[in-house]
Amino acid sequence: MRQVTGLILLLVLVALLVWGVLPPIMRDFGYPPSDMDDYIIENAQEETGSNNVVAAVLFDYRALDTLGEATILFTAVMGVLLLLRTLKRKEESS
Amino acid sequence: MLSKIVRTVANQLILFILIFGLYVIAHGHITPGGGFQGGAIIVSGVIMLLVAFSSKELKKSLRERVLSIMESTGALIFAALAFAGIGTVFFYNFLVGTPIFGRIPVPGPGPGDIWTGGVIPLMNFAVGLKVIAGLSAVVLAIALFSSGEEVEE
Amino acid sequence: MEYIPLNFPFLAAALLVGVSFYIIIFKKNLIKLIMGIAMLAAGVNLFLVSLGYRAGGTAPIYTDVPEGPMVLSVPQALTLTSIVINVAVLALMLTMVIHIYRHTGSLDSEKSRKMKG
Amino acid sequence: MDTLITHSSILIIAIPLVTAFLIPLVGMTSKKARNALVIVSLAFVAFLVFALAKDIAINGIHIYTLGATSPDLTTPTGFMAPVRIILEVDGMSILMGIIWSIVSLAAAIFSFSHIASETGQNRFYTLLLLMVTGGFGMMFTGDLFNLFVFLEIASISGAALIAFRTKFADTQEGGFKYIVVSAIASLMVLFAIGLLYAQYNSLNIGALAQVIQYTTPDKIALALLLIAFTMKAGMVPLHLWFPDAYSVAPASITGMLVITSHACMYAAFRVCFTLYGGMLGTSVVGWILIIFGLLSMFVGVTMAVFQKDVMRFMSYHAISQLGYMWVGVGVGLAVLGNPALLATYGRDAISGGIFHILNHAMYKPLLFFTGGALFYCTGTRDLTKMGGLAHKMKWTTILYIIGTLSISGIPPLNGFSSKILIYESVYQFHPILTITGIIVSILTLASFTKAFHSAFMGAELPEYKEVKEVPRSMIIAMVILAAGIIFITLFPALIVNWIINPAADALINQGAYINAVTGATP
Amino acid sequence: MTLILESGYAFWNPIILIIAFAVVMVVVYFFRRRGQKKYKKDTAQTQIFLCGEEVPEAGQRHIRVGNIYWGFFETLKEYYNQVLRPHTGIINDYVLWFVAVTAISAIILLIAG
Numbered sequence: 001m002r003q004v005t006g007l008i009l010l011l012v013l014v015a016l017l018v019w020g021v022l023p024p025i026m027r028d029f030g031y032p033p034s035d036m037d038d039y040i041i042e043n044a045q046e047e048t049g050s051n052n053v054v055a056a057v058l059f060d061y062r063a064l065d066t067l068g069e070a071t072i073l074f075t076a077v078m079g080v081l082l083l084l085r086t087l088k089r090k091e092e093s094s
Numbered sequence: 095m096l097s098k099i100v101r102t103v104a105n106q107l108i109l110f111i112l113i114f115g116l117y118v119i120a121h122g123h124i125t126p127g128g129g130f131q132g133g134a135i136i137v138s139g140v141i142m143l144l145v146a147f148s149s150k151e152l153k154k155s156l157r158e159r160v161l162s163i164m165e166s167t168g169a170l171i172f173a174a175l176a177f178a179g180i181g182t183v184f185f186y187n188f189l190v191g192t193p194i195f196g197r198i199p200v201p202g203p204g205p206g207d208i209w210t211g212g213v214i215p216l217m218n219f220a221v222g223l224k225v226i227a228g229l230s231a232v233v234l235a236i237a238l239f240s241s242g243e244e245v246e247e
Numbered sequence: 248m249e250y251i252p253l254n255f256p257f258l259a260a261a262l263l264v265g266v267s268f269y270i271i272i273f274k275k276n277l278i279k280l281i282m283g284i285a286m287l288a289a290g291v292n293l294f295l296v297s298l299g300y301r302a303g304g305t306a307p308i309y310t311d312v313p314e315g316p317m318v319l320s321v322p323q324a325l326t327l328t329s330i331v332i333n334v335a336v337l338a339l340m341l342t343m344v345i346h347i348y349r350h351t352g353s354l355d356s357e358k359s360r361k362m363k364g
Numbered sequence: 365m366d367t368l369i370t371h372s373s374i375l376i377i378a379i380p381l382v383t384a385f386l387i388p389l390v391g392m393t394s395k396k397a398r399n400a401l402v403i404v405s406l407a408f409v410a411f412l413v414f415a416l417a418k419d420i421a422i423n424g425i426h427i428y429t430l431g432a433t434s435p436d437l438t439t440p441t442g443f444m445a446p447v448r449i450i451l452e453v454d455g456m457s458i459l460m461g462i463i464w465s466i467v468s469l470a471a472a473i474f475s476f477s478h479i480a481s482e483t484g485q486n487r488f489y490t491l492l493l494l495m496v497t498g499g500f501g502m503m504f505t506g507d508l509f510n511l512f513v514f515l516e517i518a519s520i521s522g523a524a525l526i527a528f529r530t531k532f533a534d535t536q537e538g539g540f541k542y543i544v545v546s547a548i549a550s551l552m553v554l555f556a557i558g559l560l561y562a563q564y565n566s567l568n569i570g571a572l573a574q575v576i577q578y579t580t581p582d583k584i585a586l587a588l589l590l591i592a593f594t595m596k597a598g599m600v601p602l603h604l605w606f607p608d609a610y611s612v613a614p615a616s617i618t619g620m621l622v623i624t625s626h627a628c629m630y631a632a633f634r635v636c637f638t639l640y641g642g643m644l645g646t647s648v649v650g651w652i653l654i655i656f657g658l659l660s661m662f663v664g665v666t667m668a669v670f671q672k673d674v675m676r677f678m679s680y681h682a683i684s685q686l687g688y689m690w691v692g693v694g695v696g697l698a699v700l701g702n703p704a705l706l707a708t709y710g711r712d713a714i715s716g717g718i719f720h721i722l723n724h725a726m727y728k729p730l731l732f733f734t735g736g737a738l739f740y741c742t743g744t745r746d747l748t749k750m751g752g753l754a755h756k757m758k759w760t761t762i763l764y765i766i767g768t769l770s771i772s773g774i775p776p777l778n779g780f781s782s783k784i785l786i787y788e789s790v791y792q793f794h795p796i797l798t799i800t801g802i803i804v805s806i807l808t809l810a811s812f813t814k815a816f817h818s819a820f821m822g823a824e825l826p827e828y829k830e831v832k833e834v835p836r837s838m839i840i841a842m843v844i845l846a847a848g849i850i851f852i853t854l855f856p857a858l859i860v861n862w863i864i865n866p867a868a869d870a871l872i873n874q875g876a877y878i879n880a881v882t883g884a885t886p
Numbered sequence: 887m888t889l890i891l892e893s894g895y896a897f898w899n900p901i902i903l904i905i906a907f908a909v910v911m912v913v914v915y916f917f918r919r920r921g922q923k924k925y926k927k928d929t930a931q932t933q934i935f936l937c938g939e940e941v942p943e944a945g946q947r948h949i950r951v952g953n954i955y956w957g958f959f960e961t962l963k964e965y966y967n968q969v970l971r972p973h974t975g976i977i978n979d980y981v982l983w984f985v986a987v988t989a990i991s992a993i994i995l996l997i998a999g
Contacts, residue, residue: 009989010982012989013268013985014268018258021261032319033564036321036447037320039447045198045201047187049197051199052310054126054308057323062510064185064513065324071169072335072513078494081158083346084239084342159392183435184371184374185431199309206310287551294555322561339520339524350536357976359537359540362534362538584996592988595987602983604972604974605977663969670966818949818954822949824944825948
């Protein structure tokens with residue numbers, strides 16, 4: 001019973017997602033609206049000096065996202081090392 | 095620990111992986127790639143070493159304390175570069191127009207110049223350092239823990 | 248400049264999300280559950296990166312590129328961020344699963360339900 | 365000073381972040397230096413938050429464009445849409461910021477003694493500060509994708525901290541549940557951001573709000589965003605992970621997790637009011653929030669009466685209290701399209717809901733801290749094993765009584781002043797809401813009396829002969845929050861006029877938020 | 887007056903209530919003082935009296951949490967049976983609830999909103 005209800009609701013959600021991204025509802029693939037991106041592609045070289053526009057977006061236009069992303073990596077490393085730590089305290093020799 | 099052939103080949107191969115990774119990091123602002131991608135390439139080399147030798151052997155040369163310091167340093171360099179622009183605005187690209195990485199390329203398609211990009215190449219290096227240290231530490235910690243070894247505090 | 252009918256990349260992304268939800272909901276093995284989340288992340292990333300495609304465009308990197316339109320660069324940056332985030336999440340999840348296995352001796356999600364009600 | 369205030373919004377995010385990067389290096393040399401560093405940075409952040417709050421009260425919305433040639437330059441010259449990430453702090457954001465700065469300071473002070481006997485403390489404080497960063501980022505950002513990034517920072521550090529005590533099996537289970545739920549919620553948020561980006565090619569909340577059309581993909585995106593954020597905030601029927609995760613964490617972390625719940629709630633309000641605001645022609649979203657809020661209130665409190673684990677019991681109460689806020693703000697959202705009703709009771713309902721966030725953020729961490737103090741002294745969370753602790757732990761008992769009276773809405777404590785605002789305004793929308801609220805309040809008092817009796821009252825038990833009062837730093841942390849409660853109790857009107865009403869107006873007034881970014885009235 | 891919280895119909899000022907409470911407390915203290923003269927420590931006056939039976943140990947006579955509100959749970963048994971059903975503790979079910987609520991609210995929004 002639970003399985004069937006779950007499956008039906010899951011199918012409903014997937015159908016909605018699929019319906020939402022198909023042409024009459026969603027714009028066509030390959031023809032995006034591009035005000036912001038056109039500005040970035042045109043001006044990235046002058047404003048940041050970088051030939052790689054993606055790098056310019058990552059480290060200049062949306063640099064806080066990249067700082068956040070590096071922070072998330074740092075967080076995960078700290079988390080993994082925290083969880084896999086030794087639980088015995090070393091004899092403190094001070 | 096795997097057979098001697100594997101270990102010898104891995105020993106030779108790590109150099110090339112290291113060079114390729116560093117190349118990808120250094121050219122992040124003119125060709126596809128960057129700090130994350132190059133760092134991931136180098137970490138794949140570390141994983142190769144981990145498979146070829148064992149976590150016990152690798153622990154002798156890659157200490158987790160050192161990795162932790164490296165990672166914090168990389169993150170701090172990144173944050174410091176962001177703070178350095180605070181004279182105008184946080185994250186301001188203050189090196190554009192200066193002699194250090196400050197050249198501005200001719201707009202439009204071109205051959206690419208390594209001395210461009212302002213703080214972007216420096217940030218790529220900081221992120222690369224961080225990714226190398228961080229992912230190596232994760233892989234090493236999980237391998238050590240699974241084989242019953244002690245993980246450093 | 249060919250026209251791609253029916254937004255196939257978007258469709259694939261939506262279906263990938265559906266399949267991974269199926270895995271997450273109906274597979275009781277914790278490792279499979281984590282694989283489901285990885286697939287969900289892949290579906291969302293596919294959706295994001297395909298948003299930026301412009302018909303006939305080249306990669307947005309000016310080094311030795313032919314003249315012509317370029318694909319959008321922001322979705323590529325977003326996808327890169329999202330991929331790294333998911334790597335971090337997966338690493339932490341796997342660590343917790345190691346501990347769960349150490350404590351309960353099982354990877355079944357029905358076995359690790361000390362807390363309920 | 366002016367320069368400091370100009371840059372304060374990014375400094376509030378960046379200072380805990382840099383401190384977190386420094387702690388692994390500092391912690392290797394000295395423990396004392398590390399603790400001092402944590403306190404100094406959090407205190408400085410609190411100072412900055414208050415300075416920024418004063419600035420916002422005088423000058424209006426604070427804008428900070430990252431990486432531009434000037435902080436006010438939201439859009440590049442000769443271009444209409446914002447390209448860079450913009451931090452936008454208005455009345456509502458700064459209210460959340462004030463809450464978060466106080467609670468994180470108290471939680472850090474509480475941790476010093478609470479986890480003193482554990483290993484891995486350097487990483488604990490690193491993660492705590494990263495969580496502070498994530499929370500502030502969520503509250504202050506004006507960019508949808510950036511919101512997602514900071515949501516992930518808060519979730520991942522939170523999950524690692526929940527699983528901090530690895531020697532117990534339940535902590536691992538709670539942490540795993542939390543991270544799975546967070547990962548799915550944030551991936552769905554990302555999918556919704558993709559749906560919005562696909563149509564409008566913008567990621568800034570203000571810029572999106574200006575151009576949004578409320579098409580079919582927008583509706584799907586709204587559903588995804590709303591349900592994902594409400595799941596992270598812990599609304600019935602998506603609350604199931606909430607007690608599992610919150611009850612096993614160290615108490616200081618549980619206190620902070622409550623505020624991350626509020627931050628997700630804030631994100632949901634931001635989406636409903638600011639992003640979709642003018643487009644929500646009918647009141648459907650408001651009704652969804654009201655119905656789920658009523659369910660949260662009732663199911664949360666009835667499940668809480670049933671519990672025997674002290675932290676789990678308080679987690680269910682957190683769900684029930686969150687219900688009041690959903691109902692209050694939901695009523696405001698339901699009448700948002702009707703200016704007459706909004707002026708009569710809608711704005712008061714929103715004010716009441718937001719005021720309840722502030723009050724809940726003071727008393728719930730206090731109660732979780734007293735629960736943590738009980739765990740610290742007795743080594744168990746099971747209420748059936750406790751008894752007679754009031755003889756030994758006088759401070760904890762007094763602080764617990766303050767928290768209990770406050771959460772049950774006993775006048776004159778602060779819980780009452782926000783509840784009266786909610787009751788009187790939602791009564792005009794539908795009387796059943798007020799009646800449910802009063803019943804839930806009674807049940808709350810009943811269940812807290814039960815817990816109080818079984819933990820603190822009774823004769824001194826022989827197994828707790830050795831128990832002493834908790835260390836001083838834990839008491840200081842609890843006293844900070846209790847002082848906040850007393851202050852709000854004495855001057856509710858002052859708080860409402862200075863902080864709460866501007867926050868409610870910031871939610872209602874979508875135009876000001878958009879104006880600050882694009883410089884054009886919609 | 888910034889010290890009075892207006893809430894549409896009524897107002898709320900905690901200071902007045904605290905003053906009233908203080909007055910009542912003074913009166914109570916006055917009465918309490920009158921009786922305190924007869925109170926003597928460590929006499930039979932302060933012992934627990936249980937119909938002449940022997941008083942049990944501290945651990946036995948403390949009413950534990952499981953015994954409080956027994957009648958409440960007995961009355962609401964049906965409700966608790968229903969409400970405890972979704973609290974399975976299995977992570978897969980939690981995600982199923984998320985999917986279900988998202989699907990339902992998306993449909994509601996598409997139809998009505």
